[in-house]
Amino acid sequence: MMQGLFLALLAGSLVSMQTIFNSKVNQRVGSWAATAFVLGLGCVASLLIGLLFEGKHLFDLQKMKLWYWFSGVIGVGVVTCLMQGIKRLGPTYAISIVLTAQLGFALFWDLLGWLGLEQVPFRFQQLIGVLVIIGGIVVFKAGGRRERQQSSKLM
Template sequence: MVLGLFLALIAGSLVGLQNVFNTKVNRHTGTWTTTTLVLGLGFAASFMIGMFADREGMTGFLPHMQTWFWFSGLIGVGVVTCMVQGMRLLGPTFAVAITMTSQLGLALLFDTRGWLGLQQVPFTLHQLIGVLVFVAGIFVFKLGGARERLKETVRRPGME
């Protein structure tokens, strides 16, 4: 369990870092070029590492996998595109917070319904409270920032 927690923390950190990089690339190129670069370089790196580290797994998976699982890369196009635009429009912290809330809510729904072959987990009040606390934290974060910006606007010279 400790290893799983550690890896999840690393994954979250890497996603946050990748989102910042993607936003910087997007400022110089555009959404579709950014998406192509991110996923293209990701494919190339994954393919090379996979061929080196797991050659048998890289070539023997096709007969054993349901065809619709192959399309998860298309979902990645939506993820990168939406995150780049969301960060441009909302800023990094707010966009990532909204994304994490969406991930948490959808993961809870998939777990409790047992969709896509996941083991069904009973829905509990604790889970609901956890999601609501998470969402409340985003509202506190966003409203707190708005209040600070309003104070700064009032304090500017010439506005008295």
């Protein structure tokens, strides 16, 4: 359990750092070139690390449903949309919305048992958790707006 918590925290910090780096690359070369660059380097790194740790078993691809192969295409959408979101909203606001949407949709997929997931029964606490996070984003955004208004009055 502790290892899972640590890895989840590490993943969250890496996603946050990656999105900031991606947005900086996007500022220099544009959205599509940045997406190709980021995902291309990720592909090379994944292949090398996979070969190092799994060897020839890396390519033992079991019978998989066709639509699972489109995960990389979805990744293009993730990287592109996130870079554009950061460009328009800033990193903290954009990432908080992305994480909330990720949690909300994960809950949705779990509840319905879609995409090959085992169906999980609905509990009211799950909905409250998502709503609390959304409330936190609203408070965060409203607090930032109030600070900007106060600082502009001082000038």
